[in-house]
Amino acid sequence: MQQDIRDKFKNYKEENVELSKNHSIKFEALLQQELHQNKPKKNYIKWLSVAASVMLLVSIGIQFYPNKTSEPIITKNDNDTTTKQITLGNISPEFNTIETYYTNSINLEISQLDLSDENKELVDSYLLKIAELTKEYKNLTQELNTKGVNDATIDALIRNLQLRLQLLQRLKKQLNEFKNLNTKQNELQII
Template sequence: MQKDIRESLKNYKEKNVELSANHSSKFEDLLQQEMHQHKPKKKNYEWLFIAASVVLLVSLAIKFYPSNTIEEDPKITPKEISLGSISPEFQTIETYYTNSINLEISQLELTDENKEMVDGYLLKIAELTKEYKSLTKELNTKGVNDATIDALIRNLQLRLQLLQRLKKQLQQLKNLNTNQNETQII
């Protein structure tokens, strides 16, 4: 049953409660004790300072530890010569061919049907790349000459032509497979 709370409050008489004389001082003492118990503790970061000191000492030791390596003066060390470093025109030619070769390789569509053919071409291109590196070494040992420069350019041209031929053959193979599939469907 519900009881109306207003009626209960009408009959309520306040009790006379007397507080002790030192009630406020006891209350303040309790508050002080509570504050001391809940005071945030200072974290001990001493281990962090030790670790930072160790890291600093190790890094300084590595930096200033004498090493037996002799630093070479870049003025004395001969710069390696490549086709692109001979002149800006050769740099343009080398950049054009290497970018074109990389583009052709990235556009190859490798499937199970053409894997063997692609592998054969890539083997030939790898051989030509190896030959290109040996020609570059020859350029550095014997010096700049027309025969080596021509051989380097022909090598780049041949690699690009091989990739273009491979791309053409892959397209023909794809067309042939498409025509065979169309014939089988009809």
């Protein structure tokens, strides 16, 4: 495979090719013709810029279009004065996402509870605590409306939602432990 290049050139004979006398003139004419030829402009760049502009306008429109999943601002009419009720969900889209997540999670946990006569007291005690936290959440929302939006109230609202979810998760865990304990006791009685 390895060959010496000098060996290749030993047998090489240069061919004598003669160019026509006006070769350089023909070459220059062809070169000038190629250089000064009008190339058709590519229209896809124009269309690409139009498409990008349309996409930009559509995305801006979507960004500022009212979000239908957020709760509407409730208005109360007392003696012809209109006040807007502020909730955590209509402060900003991020808070709306947080509130929706926690309320959906709380509702899901409540719907998945296994109620029976044996665990009724335990479930009732937890649901009583959750009802107190729900009442406190409504009071915090009223405070948000009277004192205005502030970080302390927003943090308290979020902590309230988190605490309710944690209580439900703890209840679910205790119900599973209670169920497992009853299953083990039944197995021991059978043996």
